[in-house]
Amino acid sequence: MRLKDRVAFVSGTAMGIGEAIAILFAQEGAAIVAADVNEEHGSATAERIQAGGGRCLFRRTDVSVEGEIRALVEDGAREFGTIDVLVNVVGIADENPLHEMELSQWERILKVNLTSMFLTSRYILPGMLASRRGSIVHISSVQGILGFPGYPHYAASKGAIFSLTRQMSREYAANGVRVNCIAPGTVETPLNIQVLERSSNPAALRAGWERMHPIGRLGQPIDIAYGALYLACDESSWMTGQCLTIDGGMTTSALL
Numbered sequence: 001m002r003l004k005d006r007v008a009f010v011s012g013t014a015m016g017i018g019e020a021i022a023i024l025f026a027q028e029g030a031a032i033v034a035a036d037v038n039e040e041h042g043s044a045t046a047e048r049i050q051a052g053g054g055r056c057l058f059r060r061t062d063v064s065v066e067g068e069i070r071a072l073v074e075d076g077a078r079e080f081g082t083i084d085v086l087v088n089v090v091g092i093a094d095e096n097p098l099h100e101m102e103l104s105q106w107e108r109i110l111k112v113n114l115t116s117m118f119l120t121s122r123y124i125l126p127g128m129l130a131s132r133r134g135s136i137v138h139i140s141s142v143q144g145i146l147g148f149p150g151y152p153h154y155a156a157s158k159g160a161i162f163s164l165t166r167q168m169s170r171e172y173a174a175n176g177v178r179v180n181c182i183a184p185g186t187v188e189t190p191l192n193i194q195v196l197e198r199s200s201n202p203a204a205l206r207a208g209w210e211r212m213h214p215i216g217r218l219g220q221p222i223d224i225a226y227g228a229l230y231l232a233c234d235e236s237s238w239m240t241g242q243c244l245t246i247d248g249g250m251t252t253s254a255l256l
């Protein structure tokens, strides 16, 4: 087991990539401190982990609210001990060209996607620094590298995660804390399944998405979870400040 005796704080565990990471990490021996605003599905993930013999503490937590994060970090550390793995998964998106976007829409995406990563790190790092052990993984996106019309706020939040990762890695490398990020391509999560279902021609949209990935299929949440596991565990102990792109080859081509 690659995460035996580790305590991992994972956000966005109710569904999609966060759910896959929480379940895989629990199977690998970690106790999971789980945060999500979706109480029903967040509880279901925790119950699945516990039914499999794993340990999980879930609280309905909005990762953009400082007091809620601080409370969950404290409860998690009290229940399982020092948190030594942090995976910041939560990210949201909506679509609007920049010239039609309200300031409130811009600020909401930046707060949930980027400020939340500052807040979880802010409250979890002191424990990692005291024990001189920790691995932090931020989930970014290929949209931090490539331009997709309609997503200026989302792209800005995801691009900033690369800089945050490099800066944090440099600051804490000598203290035993590593910081990396992952840039996924298009992954078949509930969010994207809903987009397909709402489209006038789901089959054509799906085929278009598949064509953007040279490997010829969409990603599955587990494809990203295995990357997060590598970055969280000691097998990646000489890696920090980097972005692991897991995208079916999408960013290898100038033509999408």
Ligand SMILES: NC(=O)c1ccc[n+]([C@@H]2O[C@H](COP(=O)([O-])OP(=O)(O)OC[C@H]3O[C@@H](n4cnc5c(N)ncnc54)[C@H](O)[C@@H]3O)[C@@H](O)[C@H]2O)c1
Pocket: 011, 012, 013, 014, 015, 016, 017, 018, 035, 036, 037, 038, 061, 062, 063, 064, 089, 090, 091, 092, 112, 139, 140, 141, 142, 183, 184, 185, 186, 187, 188, 189, 190, 191, 192
């Ligand atoms: N799915 C993709 O194709 C894709 C591609 C690249 C990057 N990503 C990134 O991966 C991450 C996960 O994406 P996903 O597709 O699994 O998303 P998802 O929408 O399927 O799941 C996101 C989870 O976050 C939770 N959440 C939303 N706002 C929250 C908040 N304020 N506080 C706590 N929980 C909150 C939701 O309830 C949900 O459970 C995101 O950061 C996303 O930007 C996804």
